[in-house]
Amino acid sequence: MITANGSNDGKTAELQEPDKLGTHEEVDFPAIEATPTAAELEALLSKPAPATDAVVVVVENDDRDVIIEPPLSATKKWPIVLAVLLVAVVGIAAIIYLQTRPQPVPTPKSVDLPTQTSTTTSGMPETAFKISPEKQQLIGVQYGTVEYQTISKSLRAVGKVAFDETKITRISPKVEGWIENVYVDFVGKLVKKGQPMISIYSPDLVQTQEEYLLAIKGRRQLGESPFAEAVNFSESLVQSTRRRLEFWDISEAQIRELEKRGTPNRAMTLYAPASGFVTARNAFPKQRVTPETELYAISDLSKVWVIADIYEFEAAEIKLGQPATVVLSPYPGREFQGKITYIFPQLDNTTRTLKVRVELANKGFELKPDMYADVILSMSYGRRLVVPQEAVMDSGAEQLVYVSLNDGYFEPRKVQLGAKVDNKFIVLAGLTEGERVVTSGNFLVDSESKLKSAGGGMGMPGMDMGGSGSKAGEKPSQQTQPQSQPTERKILYWYDPMNPANKSDKPGKAPDGMDLVPKYADNK
Template structure:
């Protein structure tokens, strides 16, 4: 029977012309669109999902030409530095506002301009307050009454006199008079007309709202005094770098005003919101400022040390990231490269953190992998041809659309039949096919793996590579998944009748890989059974 086949194959979502092992190097055969009636024909795959990558075979001489380099995956300390622009600001916890608890008139100012340094206890201004004068008179009256009644024979009278004196003393304290000032009033025996207000802290006046002759009330903020011995620096860190920054990390700031000098501190706070316009997060640093070199509103550059500890690291050049998956090529020896999907974490310097897909000791391609990726996709397309029984067919025949197809036997297959276990390294492998006599088309391959003592191995990574020992047939590889009974299984499409070699690869953490090849024979000799008469 003559069946017309188009020479186009879909690989990885991109339509590519199929290649043939018999085509001349450097010459690409001309692709022909599918013939009428073949548009709905679906291409069989090597597993349960579409296979868009295959092992790539690149001879050593060609590797040198395309500049292939490799590196071993290993654990290494991952460190980097996050840089950001920052601005010096006042430490909000070191700002003190001066208010009064009484109203009155400012008589004389001792600190009368912004930026003036003040010491703790230094006079700020004098205040005249009628309420304060009246309270002092009450205190002096209570003091004289107590002195007169202290020798009274009636205990209750003496106690009441003491309570009245203490009540007036407490009122003066509430109006910010110190015990020293109160004792001075008692010693003089006369109320003070003016009350001197003192600075509660040491620092610099950063805001002043008081003037001579001004009437002030309790809600009036008179001074703001800042301690500049330590300042804040708020840095704007890009959102993709925020996961690297933690409180307590060491940081350094440099300024154009002080070339060659770095000011060291620590990250004290990461703000919980994002600047929507700049897409940055504010990170606060605390910087000691004993010499007062750092002035609020100065701009500088912040460097935050990032230490992720010892991690399994992947060189940045090894990763191929399509946006939907992340791929590396693992060196398998003798010019063979395995495409393997991985999951990586953040990029630290020139390395990615490895989360899944690689083990210490794996060797990966770090340059030239784009060309190997193209070779892998080309081989995947060739594998599709092989799975359709086209491995030994010349491309010229495929383009002409003329190929002889045999009949595929139809019948009820046997349920299953297991092969005898084979010793491979420290393991014993037994392979089962369903049906027991493999047929052209889909077959289920099941492998039972046992270790020393006959204990079943269920925590390994197992792959199945299958091919026909004939020119033009490239191997296809599929992962094997663990079934309910602990055996590993995968579905494969045997595209034509004859002998197929099935190679089982077992990978275990900390153990060398184990490979064992089984040979099976698929019944039938062509594709007509798959395509229909």
């Protein structure tokens, strides 16, 4: 600072610069004869100042000092302005560089491997993964609920009406002879029990009749004999001859008629032993017959069977005594009620079906053997936990459903299923009431799950399935299990896979739009 103060002669002052302390030089000021007035002082200050860095003039006048500091010179301002401009240019250049600099391509050595954590987030199962709401909407995810329901179903099978084999009667003669007359002469005729079938001439039968008549005559003659042995012998002879006639199916009425008539009958009539329809006939006039000859077969159709074919995978649901409803096309709108009376012990090797027998009452003989029928078996499972069929992904080895958790998380879960009822499965294990499961889009959800598992197993960064893992910008956690570090591979250059002649020393895109791929020194 340059200071002017009073001196002995009033004409000189001491000049001191702040940058050069202790340096003095003489400066001549106009002589001041007396205390200057304000006008004189203003005229004095209006004169040009000497070319110095800064001048401060202090005028002492009694009790006050006047200090004047003129502005800096142009030579002092230019360095400051240039420095400010330089700093601004450098800052702008740094910002532009950070925004436009190329991203480095990571080599196998520089890839950070994230940790496959045991849980996706706090409280979530280790297999859970997240799908963002936008991706769920894109996939078309829909949900169903696991709940308890009263379950029953109807199993339909095809069948055929058949004869009740326990009500088929086959007629054969018990004596050898010749047929005299045939009273039932066509198949399909309905006969009643005791109705005449044929008359047969048999020498053995005629001889037995004569022996019976003689035995009766002898019993009358010896009845008054004093010898008891003779009386008993005649009685036993009558009884043995009578039993022989009975064994040959000679009825009681025919025997009484023989006793009343007193002479043997040349031809004896055979009567129907049961009621039913004639299903087979082998009896013709003048035909010689033996005990091995089957003359008729009579089938009682008051009850019939329906033999139904049950598929192999449904065989376990069939039980004896199970009610069944039979529907036939000749009788639309009508239902015949029956029950299962027998389950065959072997599957049909050709159709791979299990045969079951349903027994039906057949009043009016409306059900004809060999008619085709639909058999409906009703099964009730009671109140059971069920899951929609669409939610189950069956790979053959296991059944899998995707359970919806909170905040967009999903869990693949193995389940144990029972019978399929309509469009639901009975749940034996793996699910609880009230859980939500994916019913639509589950194949794409399964793909997301496998992609997430594969990405986590290979340590691929960014495989968070729509934000399921860490937040953006967070570094993946360190691996809990040590992994072998890949060896560094040297990149020679980058080239276009469609046109290897196009090469570059850095990654980018080729003129044809393809991404450039690295060419390694080991040619792998």
